[in-house]
Amino acid sequence: MVLQERKSAMTAISIVNSKMDLRVNSISQAHLNTWDICQRRYKYKFLEELSLPEADLQSKQSLLLGANFHLLMQQREMGLDVMELAESEAKLQSWLNAFATYPPEMIAGDRFCEHRRTLEMPLETFAISNDPNRTQTPLHHIENNDAGQGYFVLTAIYDFLILGDRRAQILDWKTHQRAIAKEKLETSWQTRLYLYLLAQTTDYLPEQLSMTYWFANTATSVVIEYSQNEHDRTDQNLKKILNEISYAQDYLKLAMGSPECKHCEFRDRCDRGDLSNSEFPSNISDIPEVEI
Numbered sequence: 001m002v003l004q005e006r007k008s009a010m011t012a013i014s015i016v017n018s019k020m021d022l023r024v025n026s027i028s029q030a031h032l033n034t035w036d037i038c039q040r041r042y043k044y045k046f047l048e049e050l051s052l053p054e055a056d057l058q059s060k061q062s063l064l065l066g067a068n069f070h071l072l073m074q075q076r077e078m079g080l081d082v083m084e085l086a087e088s089e090a091k092l093q094s095w096l097n098a099f100a101t102y103p104p105e106m107i108a109g110d111r112f113c114e115h116r117r118t119l120e121m122p123l124e125t126f127a128i129s130n131d132p133n134r135t136q137t138p139l140h141h142i143e144n145n146d147a148g149q150g151y152f153v154l155t156a157i158y159d160f161l162i163l164g165d166r167r168a169q170i171l172d173w174k175t176h177q178r179a180i181a182k183e184k185l186e187t188s189w190q191t192r193l194y195l196y197l198l199a200q201t202t203d204y205l206p207e208q209l210s211m212t213y214w215f216a217n218t219a220t221s222v223v224i225e226y227s228q229n230e231h232d233r234t235d236q237n238l239k240k241i242l243n244e245i246s247y248a249q250d251y252l253k254l255a256m257g258s259p260e261c262k263h264c265e266f267r268d269r270c271d272r273g274d275l276s277n278s279e280f281p282s283n284i285s286d287i288p289e290v291e292i
């Protein structure tokens with residue numbers, strides 16, 4: 001099975017800009033969510049590109065199953081007979097059956113699967129020029145051989161996108177064990193970045209956009225509407241966080257006993273103890289799922 005598009009987005013991607021021939025670091029929702037949780041985790045994951053240890057085999061299997069479901073959903077949209085393909089895995093079959101029986105509400109319009117959208121964000125628009133600590137070359141770019149880069153490229157790959165007459169709808173397939181609360185989804189960078197990118201790269205007003213999460217295990221949907229206020233708030237947050245990422249130097253660990261460390265793949269490296277099986281991860285990014 002070819003999962004190249006999604007896999008390529010799961011790491012800190014470098015792409016070549018044909019105009020300037022500079023290597024550019026893409027920023028996805030995974031980068032932003034990780035930065036919000038822990039800067040040290042960001043460093044391990046995206047700058048040093050460390051992978052999951054073998055002890056997290058279960059997480060790897062969950063990721064693979066989720067990725068295969070996304071692929072089947074893509075093939076289903078192309079009109080292929082996916083039930084036959086899913087026969088080898090009971091979970092995939094049950095998820096496909098759930099979608100056939102309880103699909104999310106979808107608007108009419110042009111439909112796109114695994115749709116990539118990017119937006120260039122120039123560094124100078126959010127650099128703090130009069131801050132004496134901001135005069136050095138951003139470390140983020142040194143570690144990625146990107147010295148001289150003047151911008152980030154925000155990147156999103158939509159599981160499913162429908163562009164209608166007066167509305168556009170983003171759909172995202174989730175294979176978590178249980179549905180995630182709407183409040184958590186609303187503050188997740190996946191929601192905020194996906195809606196922001198769509199508003200910035202189309203003629204739709206923010207109020208004409210929405211994002212629907214569909215949970216395969218419960219066959220339930222969570223719908224999040226967008227607004228100009230939310231768009232402005234995300235714009236400010238993005239500029240702030242990209243500025244921080246650009247000039248980061250220390251990548252501090254979280255304090256001992258922080259709940260985020262309990263389910264972190266780097267807990268051994270950080271001397272933060274063994275994985276606790278007693279609690280469900282509190283953060284959306286800690287739950288095994290395909291991350292872009």
Ligand code: SF4
Pocket residue numbers: 038039040041044252253254255258260261264265266267268270272
């Ligand atoms: S174990 Fe804790 S401090 Fe270390 S990377 Fe993970 S979240 Fe950060």
